[in-house]
Amino acid sequence: MADNMEPDRIVVLGAGYAGLRCISTLALARRQGLLDARLTLVERHGYHQLITWLHEVACEVIPAERARVPLDRLIPDDQVEIVQAEVTGVDPEQRQVITDKGRMPYSRLVVALGSEPAWPQIPGLRDYALSLRWWHQAVHVRTHVRRQFAKAGRARTRGARRRLARIVIAGGGFTGCQLAGEFAHWLPLLADTYDVPLDDVHLMLVEAEERLLPAWRRWVGRRAEQVLRRKGVDVRLGAPLERVEQEYVVIAGERVPTATLIWAGGIQAPPFLETAGLPTGPQGRVYTDAFLRASGFRDLYVAGDSALAIDARGHVLPATAAQALRQGEHVAKVLLAEAAGASPPPYQARHLAMFISLGGGDAVGDIFGVPVRGRAAGLIKEGVERWYHNMITAALASRDG
Numbered sequence: 001m002a003d004n005m006e007p008d009r010i011v012v013l014g015a016g017y018a019g020l021r022c023i024s025t026l027a028l029a030r031r032q033g034l035l036d037a038r039l040t041l042v043e044r045h046g047y048h049q050l051i052t053w054l055h056e057v058a059c060e061v062i063p064a065e066r067a068r069v070p071l072d073r074l075i076p077d078d079q080v081e082i083v084q085a086e087v088t089g090v091d092p093e094q095r096q097v098i099t100d101k102g103r104m105p106y107s108r109l110v111v112a113l114g115s116e117p118a119w120p121q122i123p124g125l126r127d128y129a130l131s132l133r134w135w136h137q138a139v140h141v142r143t144h145v146r147r148q149f150a151k152a153g154r155a156r157t158r159g160a161r162r163r164l165a166r167i168v169i170a171g172g173g174f175t176g177c178q179l180a181g182e183f184a185h186w187l188p189l190l191a192d193t194y195d196v197p198l199d200d201v202h203l204m205l206v207e208a209e210e211r212l213l214p215a216w217r218r219w220v221g222r223r224a225e226q227v228l229r230r231k232g233v234d235v236r237l238g239a240p241l242e243r244v245e246q247e248y249v250v251i252a253g254e255r256v257p258t259a260t261l262i263w264a265g266g267i268q269a270p271p272f273l274e275t276a277g278l279p280t281g282p283q284g285r286v287y288t289d290a291f292l293r294a295s296g297f298r299d300l301y302v303a304g305d306s307a308l309a310i311d312a313r314g315h316v317l318p319a320t321a322a323q324a325l326r327q328g329e330h331v332a333k334v335l336l337a338e339a340a341g342a343s344p345p346p347y348q349a350r351h352l353a354m355f356i357s358l359g360g361g362d363a364v365g366d367i368f369g370v371p372v373r374g375r376a377a378g379l380i381k382e383g384v385e386r387w388y389h390n391m392i393t394a395a396l397a398s399r400d401g
């Protein structure tokens, strides 16, 4: 890692939806001679993850490898230096990124580190719960659940079998609902494979608030609840998770034996952003100005889940891949405009079309406020995700060719 300050070095942190889009746009501009800056991408994993497919990986709907693409094959190495490292802090005063491999200077920084599960102080939660935020966790959930069903098939007592064949998902937001929808289709197949009577299979989705998808429009949550209940999901609302032990969980005072708890109860931006003195709001996300710079910071931009984007009506925009892509692209445009000595374009924060899959090709969502549901919504969601996957693999094919 270089110790000397480069005259102009743009460092992008995170190769998720926002970071990859940003660095790819900058790399293309550099190749075309529109940008004269050294480009560095810092990412802990050696791959880009298609996170919107993780619940499908976890439930064996798609092969795991489909949901990640190696970074060195996605990013032109003649334009971008890829550093595989864990970012542990940012020092805006010194203009340095702190990583597990040392400090790295920047002249302009793009923080696109996404979000991570928020872990509230629920006894036992961190010790026993699984989560679903990264690719390897999806693979782990899949392996774990399969293993529990295999054990359930061999269990000597009904009590033991029911504990092993019960999945509890805590958190009825985006991740929890999508995961419950896929499990509803997968668990009967597992039960069949391992000779577990269907009566002993139990899928619970518990949410502390009185409705699913509390951060979304009310009708979306109602629709998700109807569909999931119809698929046999035991949806419990106003039911906080209170305690987690190895053999059971306690939900709203009720002791529920289970071998699988998946925590999907909320996200937060990396906590070191706040420690670095960046202006943070709810979920530790960073307030940004009209150009997606961290408010009050001249050379530090934030995009994706780490940023707190607010629309003209004062609503916080949800943390979604679509928002992250749009912001990553916009930050690149701002950087390019600045490099060309032009006025950067302000960012227009707005609600985008969004969809939540509910398993078996079913989904719910809206396009510019118009509700779409059922198979039609599922097809649109699938189409958008395929488009994204194809766009990435097309880039690969053109490089390989």
Ligand SMILES: Cc1cc2nc3c(=O)[nH]c(=O)nc-3n(C[C@H](O)[C@H](O)[C@H](O)COP(=O)(O)OP(=O)(O)OC[C@H]3O[C@@H](n4cnc5c(N)ncnc54)[C@H](O)[C@@H]3O)c2cc1C
Binding pocket: 013, 014, 015, 016, 017, 018, 019, 042, 043, 044, 045, 048, 049, 051, 052, 053, 054, 055, 085, 086, 087, 088, 112, 113, 114, 115, 132, 133, 174, 175, 178, 270, 303, 304, 305, 306, 319, 320, 321, 322, 323, 324, 355, 356, 357
């Ligand atoms: C199971 C699941 C399903 C989802 N489904 C959908 C969906 O259908 N539609 C939708 O719009 N949104 C969906 N989302 C939300 C969506 O995935 C996020 O909003 C989106 O990934 C945000 O993009 P981002 O670029 O901000 O962050 P990410 O895509 O998470 O990228 C952040 C990157 O930063 C890297 N990173 C993080 N911390 C560090 C560190 N300390 N050091 C080095 N590297 C680091 C990560 O490895 C990652 O590559 C889903 C989320 C989950 C968990």
